[in-house]
Amino acid sequence: MFMVTEVKKQQTTTKPLPKSLSILLAEDSEDDALLLIRHLRENGIIPEYTRVYTRPDCAAALEKQNYDLIIADYTMPQFTALNIIEMVKERQIDTPIIVVSGTIGEDAAVNTMRAGACDYIMKGSMRRLIPAIERELEEAKIRKAHKRAKKVNQLLSTAIEQAAETVVITDTKGVIEYANPAFQNITGYSRDEALGKSISIMKSGKHNDVFYKELWTTISSGRVWQGLFKNKRKNGTLYEEEVTISPVRDGSGNITNYVAVKRDITHEMELEQQLSQAQKLKAIGQFAHKVAHDFTNVLMMILGNAELAKKELPPSSGALHYISEITNAANRITSFVAELMAFAHMSPPKTTTIRIDRIITGIEEIIKKATSPAITFNINIKDPCVKAKVDVSRIEQVIVHMVDNSVDAMPQGGTLTIEVSSTATSAEDAMLLPASLRNEDEPADKYAILTIKDTGCGIAEDIQSRIFEPFFTTKKTKHNVGLGLAMVYKIVEQHDGQITVHSAPGQGATFRIFLPMPA
Secondary structure (H helix, E strand, O other): OOOOOEEEEOOOOOOOOOEEEEEEEEOOOHHHHHHHHHHHHHOOEEEEEEEEOOHHHHHHHHHHOOOOEEEEEOEOOOOEHHHHHHHHHHOOOOOOEEEEEOOOOHHHHHHHHHHOOOEEEEOOOHHHHHHHHHHHHHHHHHHHHHHHHHHHHHHHHHHHHHOOOEEEEEEOOOEEEEEOHHHHHHHOOOHHHHOOOEHHHHEOOOOOHHHHHHHHHHHHOOOOEEEEEEEEOOOOOEEEEEEEEEEEEOOOOOEEEEEEEEEEOHHHHHHHHHHHHHHHHHHHHHHHHHHHHHHHHHHHHHHHHHHHHHHHOOOOOOHHHHHHHHHHHHHHHHHHHHHHHHHHOOOOOOOEEEEHHHHHHHOHHHHHHHOOOOEEEEEEEOOOOOEEEEOHHHHHHHHHHHHHHHHHOOOOOEEEEEEEEEOOOOHHHHOOOOHHHOOOOOOOOOEEEEEEEEOOOOOOHHHHOOOOOOOOOOOOOOOOOOOHHHHHHHHHHHOOOEEEEEEOOOOOEEEEEEEEOOO
16 A cells, blocks of 8 residues: 655644644544544644654654644554554654544553553534643643753752852851862862861851851842862862852742852962962062162262271271271171172072982081081981982072071970971871872872971961062061071072971971972
8 A cells, every 4th residue: 555644734724723743643534534634623722743654754754843632543554553653652742642443442541551652632612622722732832841850950060069169058157058060179178077067167166256147148148259268178288269159049039058169279379379479589580680789889888888887997906896896787788788699699509419318417517517516406307318400509598498498487496397208108297298289180190209397486377478579577676677588589489399397386487398309
């Protein structure tokens, strides 16, 4: 038998009709099909339909387009409504199916509904067709809306789970109810460890009560809070993050939760500090270049005239004491200018690969002489094989400067420790690596770590960001010019390394110098 597929589009009349539907009509009787189409049109529906009555034609029609509605005769010579239901399920098509029949029995009707039909209509009771269509179209609309909402929720969930930023949801008291994987990557706390705990588990102690009071006042009033946190990871290290906290309301407008979106900016802050430090050092270099020559000429005049004055005065003259003071002061300024010039015009380092512990032992006696009997001096070589490519004399200069700094911080005595380790052999030491030296996309480089720590008076947090500035000093000695730590910083920078400080008043200070290890 030769089968055909009939495709017809109902022409629009001048009379406006309220609804247009695309319909897949499975009907082997052309007369019955025309009666059904006329019934739809008479009830205000513009049917744009495709008529099929074989399995291949039905499959082709389903592949070609999506339909608003499928109306299928229960049984046809080539296939049945149950076959259509099966084909629709295989293709995961969510289109309402209404079965019509002239002689369907009760059992067959029940089986058809169980199989997936939305309704069945007897051909002799077509008055039920329009209400059934309206009902099923409305339910299909609801199903599609739910499906879209589910897809959006899944997409949102996936996006949050895979986001690089930390997303944390708490209740109104700050108890964590949700944290995405980025939370663990940044804080070190697993999701299971964090859920049910207060958000305060990450408090670093770097913010006062006024800071937190203002935050809670803002979000509890329904406003969004934005700012910076300095928080503490599970391993105790500090990190900085940019945070936006927003209230979440229920349908009645009541605040039920808070959602915080946080971005780790430790790396950016360290780079900003390095840039600031580099700019300050550059400015000092430019200043030294401009004034040092004229400064030296003036000093030479002062010293020359002071010497001439001494020769003109008798040995018993009381003025000789004052001239000696002038000479001593001028000589101190001359030393300062020489140090300033050395700082401004530091030549490139002459590097060689050497074990770091050998540098320490090479100046051990000098260090011991610099310390007082009240200071206990320790050397701890955690990794004796660690090497770095350095200018030995300049690294010795760094160590001596740092030791001198620590000794000044312990006027009543204490403990001075110099330690050698590396990020290559110790996971604990690798965690100390500054964020600006890490590359999240590649394996971390290996660094030698030279640590100088003391049990002295410590350094206040507001001062720590300035201690490497030229001319900044907290020492009270009149001979200090404040270039020691600035010189240390510049030497470490010349070696492509980095120096960090961890301290608090009354808790001593720990300086770590990171030097790249040779490949």
